[in-house]
Amino acid sequence: MTRTHFSPVLRVIHWTMALLILAMLFIGVGMVSTTGPAYPELLLLHRPIGIAILVLALLRLAIRLATGAPPLPADLPRPQRLAAKGSHVLLYAAMIAMPLIGWGLLSAGGYPIVVTKTVVLPPILPHDLALYFVLRTLHTLVAIAFFALILLHLAAALMHGLIRRDGVLQSMTFGRPKPGDPVSSESSRIDEQ
Amino acid sequence: MNAPASPGKRAGPIILIAAIPLALAITFAWTAGWIGPRRLSGGDVADALEYNGGGAHPGYRRAHAKGLCLSGAFDANGAGTALTTASILKRGHYPVIGRFSVAGGNPLAGDGRNVFHSMALIMRAPDGQEWRTGMDHTPIFPVADPRSFVALQRASLPDPKTGKPDPVAMKAYLASHPETKAFQDHIAKAVLPDSFANATYYSINAFRFTDANGATRFVRWQMAPDAPLAGLDKAKLDSLPKDYLFDEMVSRTAKGPSRWHLQLVVANPGDVTDKATVAWTGPHRVIDAGTLTIDRVRPEEQGACRDLNFDPTILPSGIAPSDDPLLAARAKTYSTSFTRRAGEGPGPSAIGKDLHATEAAR
Numbered sequence: 001m002t003r004t005h006f007s008p009v010l011r012v013i014h015w016t017m018a019l020l021i022l023a024m025l026f027i028g029v030g031m032v033s034t035t036g037p038a039y040p041e042l043l044l045l046h047r048p049i050g051i052a053i054l055v056l057a058l059l060r061l062a063i064r065l066a067t068g069a070p071p072l073p074a075d076l077p078r079p080q081r082l083a084a085k086g087s088h089v090l091l092y093a094a095m096i097a098m099p100l101i102g103w104g105l106l107s108a109g110g111y112p113i114v115v116t117k118t119v120v121l122p123p124i125l126p127h128d129l130a131l132y133f134v135l136r137t138l139h140t141l142v143a144i145a146f147f148a149l150i151l152l153h154l155a156a157a158l159m160h161g162l163i164r165r166d167g168v169l170q171s172m173t174f175g176r177p178k179p180g181d182p183v184s185s186e187s188s189r190i191d192e193q
Numbered sequence: 194m195n196a197p198a199s200p201g202k203r204a205g206p207i208i209l210i211a212a213i214p215l216a217l218a219i220t221f222a223w224t225a226g227w228i229g230p231r232r233l234s235g236g237d238v239a240d241a242l243e244y245n246g247g248g249a250h251p252g253y254r255r256a257h258a259k260g261l262c263l264s265g266a267f268d269a270n271g272a273g274t275a276l277t278t279a280s281i282l283k284r285g286h287y288p289v290i291g292r293f294s295v296a297g298g299n300p301l302a303g304d305g306r307n308v309f310h311s312m313a314l315i316m317r318a319p320d321g322q323e324w325r326t327g328m329d330h331t332p333i334f335p336v337a338d339p340r341s342f343v344a345l346q347r348a349s350l351p352d353p354k355t356g357k358p359d360p361v362a363m364k365a366y367l368a369s370h371p372e373t374k375a376f377q378d379h380i381a382k383a384v385l386p387d388s389f390a391n392a393t394y395y396s397i398n399a400f401r402f403t404d405a406n407g408a409t410r411f412v413r414w415q416m417a418p419d420a421p422l423a424g425l426d427k428a429k430l431d432s433l434p435k436d437y438l439f440d441e442m443v444s445r446t447a448k449g450p451s452r453w454h455l456q457l458v459v460a461n462p463g464d465v466t467d468k469a470t471v472a473w474t475g476p477h478r479v480i481d482a483g484t485l486t487i488d489r490v491r492p493e494e495q496g497a498c499r500d501l502n503f504d505p506t507i508l509p510s511g512i513a514p515s516d517d518p519l520l521a522a523r524a525k526t527y528s529t530s531f532t533r534r535a536g537e538g539p540g541p542s543a544i545g546k547d548l549h550a551t552e553a554a555r
Contacts, residue, residue, distance in 0.1 A: 022217075025221070026220075026221065026224045029221065029224055029225035029226075030224040030225065030226075032234075032235075032525075033224070033225055033226035033232060033234055034226065034232050034233065034234060034525065035233050035234060035235055035237075035238055035339045035521060035522035035525045035526060036232065036233070036518070036521060036522075037516070037518065037521050038521075039521045039524060039525045040506055040514060040520070040521050040524055043524075109502065109531065109535075110500060110501045110502075111502070111507070112321060112322070112323045112507060114322075114507075117510040118510055120320070120321035120322060122321075127500065128500075129500040129534075129535045129539070130535065130538065132532075132535050133532065133535035133536040136532050136535070137536075147218075147221060151214040151217060151218060152214075154213065154214055154217070155210050155211075155213075155214050158206075158209065158210040158213065159210055162198065162206035162209060162210060163197060163198050163203055163206050163207070163210070164197050165197055165198065166197075
C-alpha cells in the first residue's frame with residue numbers, strides 16, 4: 001500500500017519548526033529595526049531559538065533521509081513536481097544555513113557567542129571584519145528569501161488542500177482520514193520511492 | 194470531497210490562498226519597520242553622528258573615531274562577588290584588551306577639545322564570558338534617550354567657519370533639554386584630564402548586578418586611577434599638539450604600566466537608574482573589586498581593538514542592563530556602526546600615521 005503521510009516524528013518537527021522559524025524571522029527583522037528596548041529583549045531570544053532551529057533541522061534532515069516522503073499525486077504536472085522538490089531542498093538549505101551564518105557572523109565579528117546565560121559556544125570562523133560584513137549582509141538577504149520561500153510553500157500547501165484536494169497538505173497533518181478523503185484514494189498516486 | 198474544487202467554487206479558496214500569505218507579508222513588513230509608524234533605527238542614530246561629523250568617515254567608528262588600542266589585565270580581589278555571580282569578579286587574573294579614545298567622528302581630529310575622554314574594555318573570563326564596557330570621563334551624559342541624542346547631534350552641527358554650533362539651533366534644543374544644559378555646565382567647570390592615565394572613567398549607565406542569593410542591585414561602576422588627576426589648560430586647548438593625549442599615553446606606557454581600581458557603586462534607594470543624565474550624589478556603598486593594569490598601548494593598525502565592537506550590553510552572567518533606554522540604543526547603534534565600517538574597510542589611525550611617518554624618517 002502506498003503511504004500517504006510523512007513520518008509522525010517528521011510531522012511533529014515540521015510544525016514545531018514552522019512556529020520557531022516564523023517567530024525567528026519576525027524577531028530578526030523586528031530587532032534590527034529599532035534602537036528601543038525591543039532590540040536587546042529580542043536579541044536574547046534570537047540566539048537560543050537559532051541554535052534550536054539548527055539542531056532540529058539537522059535531526060529532521062536525518063529523519064527525512066531515513067524515512068522518505070509520501071509520493072506526489074500522479075497527475076501533478078512536471079513543472080509543479082520540480083518546483084515542489086526544488087523548494088523543499090531550498091527550505092532545508094535555508095533552515096541549516098541561517099543559524100550557521102548567524103553563528104559565523106558572530107565569530108567573524110569577534111563577538112562572544114552567548115546562547116543562554118551560561119552557554120557560550122566557540123567561534124566557527126576566524127575574527128575577520130570583511131568576512132563579518134559578507135555574512136551579516138547574507139544573513140539579511142537569506143532571511144528575506146527564506147520568508148518569501150515560506151510564503152510560496154504555504155500558498156502551495158493551501159492550493160493542494162483547498163483546490164486540488166489531492167492529499168498533499170494532509171500528508172503533513174494529523175487529521176484522521178475520513179472515508180472518501182483523498183488521502184485514502186491511493187489509485188491516483190504513484191510511488192516514487 | 195476528493196475531486197478538485199469545481200471552477201465555480203474556487204473563488205473562496207483562491208481568496209484565502211492569496212490572503213493568508215499576503216497578511217503574513219504585511220505583518221512582516223510592519224515588524225521590519227518598512228511600513229507603519231517611523232521608529233528610530235540604529236541607522237538613524239549613525240546618520241545623525243555622521244551629519245554632526247560633517248559627513249561619514251568611511252572605515253571608522255561613527256563615534257569616538259580617534260583611538261588607541263590598550264592591553265593589560267584585570268586582577269579581581271573577589272570583593273565584587275558580594276554583588277554578582279559574574280565569574281570575572283571572582284579572585285583571579287583576567288586578560289583585558291581595550292581602547293582609549295576621544296569623542297567625535299573624525300579619526301584625525303585634534304586632542305585639544307573639551308569632549309569625552311574614554312576607555313573601552315573587554316575583560317575575558319576563562320569560561321568564555323565577556324564583560325564589554327565603554328566608559329567616559331564624566332559621571333553624567335548629556336542626554337537620557339536616543340531621540341534626544343539624535344536631536345543634539347543635529348542641533349550641535351559645528352559651523353565650518355567658527356567650529357561652533359549654530360547658536361539659534363542650539364538655544365532651541367537646550368530650551369527643551371535642561372539635562373544637556375546641566376551637562377554643559379558640568380563639563381565647562383570640570384577638570385579636563387591631561388592624560389588618559391589620570392582620568393576616572395564612568396560606566397555612564399546603571400546595570401543590574403545579581404548575587405549568588407538571587408538578590409539584584411543597581412550598580413554604576415568607575416575606573417579610578419592611581420595617577421593623580423591633573424587638568425589641561427582649557428584656555429590653551431587650540432594650541433595643544435594635535436595628538437597630545439595619545440602621544441603622552443604612548444610615551445608614559447613605554448616607561449611603565451598605569452593602574453585603575455574598579456569601584457562598584459551600589460545605588461541608594463531613590464537613585465535614578467534609568468537616566469544617565471542624573472548623577473548619584475551623597476555617600477554610597479562602594480566596593481573596590483580589583484585592579485586594572487594597562488601595560489601596553491598600540492596603534493589600531495597593530496592592536497587587537499580596532500575590529501571589535503565595545504557594546505556595553507555584552508555582559509557576563511550575573512550582570513545585566515538596567516532599563517536605561519540609552520543602553521539598548523548604544524547596543525544597536527554600535528552594531529550598525531560596526532557593520533558600516535566592516536563593509537568599508539579600515540583606514541589608518543592618527544597614531545598609526547605618526548608611527549609610519551617616524552619609521553619612514555629613520
